[in-house]
Amino acid sequence: MLMVGLTGGIGSGKSVVATRLSRLGAVLIDADRIAREVVAPGTEGLAEIVATFGDRVLAADGSLDRPALGALVFDDEPARRQLERITHPRVRARTAQLAAGAPADAIVVNDVPLLVEAGLAPTYHLVVVVTADRATRVDRLVRDRGMSVEQAEQRIRAQTGDPQRRAAADVVLGNDGDLADLHGRVETLWRDRLLPYEHNLRDGVAVRGGTVKLTEADPDWPVQYARLAARIRHAVRPADLRIDHVGSTSVPGLAAKNVIDIQLTVESIDQADKLAGPLGDAGFPRCAGDWWDQPRYPTGDARWEKRLHGSADPARPVNLHLRVGGTPGWRYALLMRDHLRADERQRAGYLALKRGLAAGGPDTASYAAAKEPWFDGEHVEAERWAATTDWRP
Template sequence: MLRVGLTGGIGAGKSTVSRLLTGLGAVLVDADVLAREVVAPGTPGLAAVVAEFGSGVLAADGALDRPALGRVVFADPRRRAALNAIVHPLVAARRRELRAAAAEDAVVVEDVPLLVETGAAPGYPLVVVVDADAAERERRLVAERGMDPADARARIAAQAGDGERRAAADVLLPNPRREPGRPDPLPALVERLWRERLLPFEAGLRAGRPGPVPDGEPTAADARRVLARLEAAAGRARLEQAASWPLRARVPAEGGLASVGYVGAGPGRFASADPGCAVVVDVEGEVAGAARVGGRA
């Protein structure tokens, strides 16, 4: 199974990409859908929200009045943090349940709007960001969702900046304003991502096979993402070679390397199964120890 984190700013087009990936065969775990489920009428989540924000965030039928709650939290970072502290753990628990129910060979795409803001991106083997600049996203929110311009700007400002999301992206899917009369390039980009990156990555993980060495040279952003992912999995890591593929790193213990896309590559050694990012990781002491044992034998 391959877990993919999908994100992008509000209005960027995540829902379109989610729909395209689902059509290709991905299993979708939509954080927005889960966020509604965990605060549905009668749930402990809704009771906790009302206890924190008062009955003014309830509609006449007892359901959560999301626009009313949004007016409270999007203008106040402290109130937004209080809401996140209630909802995020509930969504995370439900997400784990859905992942556990997926098939062994599934590509599980987790649509998480606040993936970067919550610091969760390094915990995924691959992060895909749908990218559109803030001005275009504001236009879409106003023109396509009927949102008030000031409300649209407030919601955009409450999220990570475009640069932060781009830095977190292993794959960046540009989704700018479409020119009239021109075909939408996004479906072809998603299909190529599925065929050339996601399916081979999943197959490599299942087979315990490291990915190939990609063309070109790694960037500084590639190295930062690799290091953050290794630190999330193993607690501590250092890059020993970042100028060419494969990147080479060292960690103190195996930790959760398998959970972020690494497979065994020999005694005390692991490698990424990602066909777009070749990394070799040595576990401190284990490679040398294995060599000494082999020498005595």
């Protein structure tokens, strides 16, 4: 089951995207609708709200007077937190109940207006954010919801900003154009990403690279890493394990294959094996076969053992290396990253090598093997640098 979080600022058109995904076959869970259900007349949720805020939040028919409650909590953060402590656990419980009732091969889209504000992004396999220019949003709120311009501006300011939403987004759908264009992009997302992602997730398939193609350095790579790391951290809890961005995409200015390399520090290979299930459920299935790092130091090891996971998301390849903390392979990954960040000459040499090798269009395995001689010399330079700078991993 693929869990997709859908969010967007008020007036962005998020509901249009939700409706389209539902018609394409998604199981839609509407957080706003659930929020109304859990405080309907006769519920424990409504009783607790009345006990906390008084009868003034009740309408004449005994239902919740939402405008009256909103006026109480809108500019009062402690009151708003009180309300959230009453409603959020109930909404989460009902959401989990509905998701559990969906088919095993479902794509469940959870429409959550305050997904980012509530810190829920890491709980989903993918987060889709719908955006629109501020003027467009204000116009929609005035035209479609009967707000004044001032009211619309106030509601927009009360929510988190677009930069925060974009940082949480795996997919951004701009909604300033016409409806046909938006529908087309939603259908492409469904066909090219969500359907294959769900299939890979269900079958435990990790996306693996084919022919090597270098991508120019992308300043968004660290942001993408942060999203992935948050999902990994959520998947392995309650364990609190170190997670690092390693590999070429972690080095600013360095062209690389568009694959995010992540190192998850484990206490033992046995712990790594026990995490295979939770990581697979979170969208990071274990790669089949045995995996290890080529020893660079005279440690006496034939190979540096590790576990390797990938990503089930067809649009975001990942190499997730599970290495035991303090071992040579673990240390080497951090040393190489930090040395290349610090040494412009070595970074330029590595980039020239990568460009030359990639020009021949090799497959991933051949490309990696061809770089081995360079690494044999680089690790000597890196150790000298570490000694002179008192580097620690």
